[in-house]
Amino acid sequence: MKTSPSSPTSAGPDEAAPAAGQTLRPTPLWGAAGRKGQGGRVARIASMGLLAALVLFALVGPLLWRQYAGQDLSQFLQPPSPAEPFGHDHLGRSVIARLAHATRLSLGLALLCVVTAAVVGVALGVLAAWRRGWVDQLLLGVSEVFLALPALLIVLIFAALASGEMWTIYVGIALALWVEYFRVVRARAVSVLNSPAVEAATLLKLGSLHVLRRHLWPELAPVLLTMASLGMATAVLAMSTLSYVGVGLKPPTAELGLLITESLPYYHEAPWMVVAPVMVLLLLLVGLLGLRSQETRR
Amino acid sequence: METLQDPPTDAAPPTPAPRGNAVARAAGRILVRRAAQALGVAITVTITCFVIVQNLPGDIAFRIAAGRYGYDKVDAAAAAEVRTDLGLDEPAWQQLGGWVIDALRLDFGTSLVTGASVADELGHHLSATLQLAAVSLLISITLGAAIGVLAAQNRGGPLDRITDAWVALVRALPPFVLGLVLIIVFSVQLGWVPAAGHGERGNIVLPALTLAVGLSGLFARVTRDTVAQILNSEHVHFARTKGLAGHVILARHVLRNAGVTLVAYIGVQVLILVEGVVVVESLFAWPGLGHALVHAVFWRDIPAMQATVLALAMIVVVVSTLVDLAVLALDPRTREVR
Numbered sequence: 253m254k255t256s257p258s259s260p261t262s263a264g265p266d267e268a269a270p271a272a273g274q275t276l277r278p279t280p281l282w283g284a285a286g287r288k289g290q291g292g293r294v295a296r297i298a299s300m301g302l303l304a305a306l307v308l309f310a311l312v313g314p315l316l317w318r319q320y321a322g323q324d325l326s327q328f329l330q331p332p333s334p335a336e337p338f339g340h341d342h343l344g345r346s347v348i349a350r351l352a353h354a355t356r357l358s359l360g361l362a363l364l365c366v367v368t369a370a371v372v373g374v375a376l377g378v379l380a381a382w383r384r385g386w387v388d389q390l391l392l393g394v395s396e397v398f399l400a401l402p403a404l405l406i407v408l409i410f411a412a413l414a415s416g417e418m419w420t421i422y423v424g425i426a427l428a429l430w431v432e433y434f435r436v437v438r439a440r441a442v443s444v445l446n447s448p449a450v451e452a453a454t455l456l457k458l459g460s461l462h463v464l465r466r467h468l469w470p471e472l473a474p475v476l477l478t479m480a481s482l483g484m485a486t487a488v489l490a491m492s493t494l495s496y497v498g499v500g501l502k503p504p505t506a507e508l509g510l511l512i513t514e515s516l517p518y519y520h521e522a523p524w525m526v527v528a529p530v531m532v533l534l535l536l537l538v539g540l541l542g543l544r545s546q547e548t549r550r
Numbered sequence: 551m552e553t554l555q556d557p558p559t560d561a562a563p564p565t566p567a568p569r570g571n572a573v574a575r576a577a578g579r580i581l582v583r584r585a586a587q588a589l590g591v592a593i594t595v596t597i598t599c600f601v602i603v604q605n606l607p608g609d610i611a612f613r614i615a616a617g618r619y620g621y622d623k624v625d626a627a628a629a630a631e632v633r634t635d636l637g638l639d640e641p642a643w644q645q646l647g648g649w650v651i652d653a654l655r656l657d658f659g660t661s662l663v664t665g666a667s668v669a670d671e672l673g674h675h676l677s678a679t680l681q682l683a684a685v686s687l688l689i690s691i692t693l694g695a696a697i698g699v700l701a702a703q704n705r706g707g708p709l710d711r712i713t714d715a716w717v718a719l720v721r722a723l724p725p726f727v728l729g730l731v732l733i734i735v736f737s738v739q740l741g742w743v744p745a746a747g748h749g750e751r752g753n754i755v756l757p758a759l760t761l762a763v764g765l766s767g768l769f770a771r772v773t774r775d776t777v778a779q780i781l782n783s784e785h786v787h788f789a790r791t792k793g794l795a796g797h798v799i800l801a802r803h804v805l806r807n808a809g810v811t812l813v814a815y816i817g818v819q820v821l822i823l824v825e826g827v828v829v830v831e832s833l834f835a836w837p838g839l840g841h842a843l844v845h846a847v848f849w850r851d852i853p854a855m856q857a858t859v860l861a862l863a864m865i866v867v868v869v870s871t872l873v874d875l876a877v878l879a880l881d882p883r884t885r886e887v888r
Contacts, residue, residue: 295718396583397590400866404825405843405859409595412847412855413602489724496726497832499847512727519734530727537722 299542306536310359313352341515341525351528353506358536361418362487365425366480372426373433374476378468380434381441391438395431403428407490411499421500425487432479437472444471478543485540492533508533576878584871591863593650599856600649668857671842676861679838682831683823683865686758687816690765695812697766698773699805705778713770720767725826729760729833757834761826765819769812776811780804810881817873824862 341347380388398406407424444450450467492509494500501507503514511529519526612629701713733756736742780786781804789799828840835841839858846854 393586393590396587397594400587400591400863400870401595401859402821402825402828402862402866404828405862408828408843408847409598409602409855409859412850412852413605485722493724493726493829497829497844499844509726512730516730533724533727534722537724538718541722542718 295542299539302535302542303539306355306532306539307359309352310356313348314356316352341518341522347511347525347528350506350511351532354508354511354529355532355536357506358488358491358508359484361422361491362425362484365422365429365487366483368422368426369429369483370433370476370480373430374437374472376430377434377437378441378464380438381445388438391434395434398428398431399435401428403486403490404493407494408499411494418501421491421494425490428490429483429486432483433476436475436479440471440475441468444468481540481543485537488533488536488540508536573878577875580871580874580878584867584874588864588867591867592860595856595859595863596650597646599852599859600646603852668853671854672839672857672861675837675839675842675858678836679827679831679840679862679865682754682757682761682836682838683827685754686761686765686826687819687823689758689762690769690819691812691816693762694766694769695773695808697770699777699800699808701770701774702777702781710774713774717767717771720763723764725760725764725829726833728763729756729830732756732760733834753834753836757830757836760830760833761823764826765823768819768822769815772815773808773812776808777804780807810877813873813880814877817870820866820869820873824866827862 341350376391380391403425406428407421410420410424410427413420444467445463447467450463453463453467488508491500492507492512495507495509496513498513500509503510508529512526512533515522515525515529697713697716701710704710736756786799786803789803794802824840827838828843830836831838831840832844839861842854843858843862845851846858
């Protein structure tokens with residue numbers, strides 16, 4: 253559950269109560285533990301394909317369907333046609349154009365949040381592991397506080413400061429995500445920095461840059477990648493949830509949660525309007541979560 | 551070799567008496583750590599809320615005066631009265647000190663919107679939230695553990711595959727989408743249960759189910775992996791070789807050991823549970839902390855927001871503490887480590 257300094261990863265379910273019976277075959281540190289390798293690989297490739305398609309849609313879609321805010325009431329709830337695969341919404345706007353812009357916004361903001369959180373978390377984690385002492389204790393204490401605050405609460409607090417503005421969501425999500433990186437990186441870095449290999453490198457006076465590049469980074473990189481996909485899922489979900497609840501981005505914006513909220517009153521007359529954003533959100537989350545099949549913190 | 555033979559002087563001798571001590575010491579460590587965490591959260595949230603109030607657009611005194619006297623009776627005199635009354639004209643650090651002391655005394659002031667005491671409202675919200683959380687936790691553990699054990703027993707079989715796909719789907723399903731689907735299916739189309747609200751019979755069904763389905767997926771996966779791991783272990787092989795019946799092995803050797811992991815995992819789940827509570831309560835108009843929090847954020851009702859955030863964070867801390875202590879009681883290994 254919570255990291256003890258010696259355990260390598262922060263908080264997989266397997267680490268929650270370690271050594272609850274040893275398996276005979278060696279379990280991989282990361283990835284689908286205790287599972288036949290084949291199924292996991294297929295799932296990973298499938299979700300990569302899915303994500304690639306969605307990224308393509310997010311990059312190319314807004315160029316093909318530029319108008320996402322133009323209203324045309326003569327097109328009120330127009331059903332899908334070859335030119336407009338998802339029809340028009342209650343204000344006559346093109347649903348696919350709004351969807352493309354919303355996907356781009358979700359992916360872009362999620363990526364920004366994750367990169368920010370990762371950079372801060374990794375930097376602080378390495379710093380804490382390197383210096384130890386009071387720096388370490390202070391940062392650990394701060395991270396303990398954040399561990400008791402669910403991500404959505406942090407984002408909500410910031411939403412109160414300036415409701416509907418993009419930066420509050422960005423700062424809130426990044427602030428919620430960095431702890432995970434900090435805890436994992438710190439735990440790994442402590443064990444790497446105490447290893448005989450690093451001791452030897454220090455004795456050879458290879459310098460701290462060498463240790464960072466050749467010892468620490470190879471250990472951290474795969475973990476960070478998987479954490480990033482998970483973090484992006486959290487960010488996408490938090491963003492859409494916030495606007496669904498009514499304290500996130502404000503209406504004319506094309507955002508997945510908003511698209512769902514706006515289309516709900518018409519679910520009987522125009523089901524395509526509801527189904528399209530729900531499916532995109534679902535596929536986005538399936539793709540991001542499917543990159544790895546084991547849980548970390550949330 | 552002599553150094554190895556020599557026991558360190560301060561090591562506890564392996565007699566029964568210090569064993570109890572060790573448990574008490576471990577429990578004490580947990581309590582101290584969690585208390586520090588709770589205090590840190592309280593101070594952080596209070597300071598953050600204070601900063602937000604300081605930076606809110608407009609004069610907070612006018613808003614409070616509007617809450618007290620009504621929107622049509624607000625003028626500069628009323629605002630000035632509020633300002634001196636609440637000490638809003640004191641320097642910021644002095645006000646902050648007052649806030650922190652008030653928060654420690656569980657006095658969160660009055661709501662900027664309703665004018666009622668925040669602490670009073672908090673009690674109602676808390677009981678509604680705890681009711682919802684307890685029911686959904688119960689459902690999800692039962693459901694998840696049952697599915698997980700069944701899947702672990704025929705690993706690689708069709709049931710395992712279905713469980714895997716189901717868990718992946720449930721994991722990716724945002725709670726608000728799931729809630730909407732449940733409302734449309736069970737309330738609008740079938741008319742079995744009311745869609746939203748509180749106080750009528752059957753109101754709790756849909757919100758509890760929404761929360762429970764999401765959580766059960768995670769419980770199912772953890773149970774499956776843990777049980778599968780235990781089934782592969784040597785002591786289960788031994789029990790099987792000894793000729794014990796399958797259900798005896800399951801009850802005595804597998805479930806008891808898996809239980810520890812499940813209990814420990816509740817501590818991880820509580821974060822997801824609290825997040826889910828916020829969403830599900832707003833969706834189903836369940837009058838709990840999450841619903842109150844979203845309202846407070848929407849109306850910039852900072853005292854109410856501070857109280858609800860603190861209450862939700864305290865739920866996390868208290869549940870984590872209970873889980874830590876439960877694991878300590880259930881699993882003897884945790885007493886010796888560290």
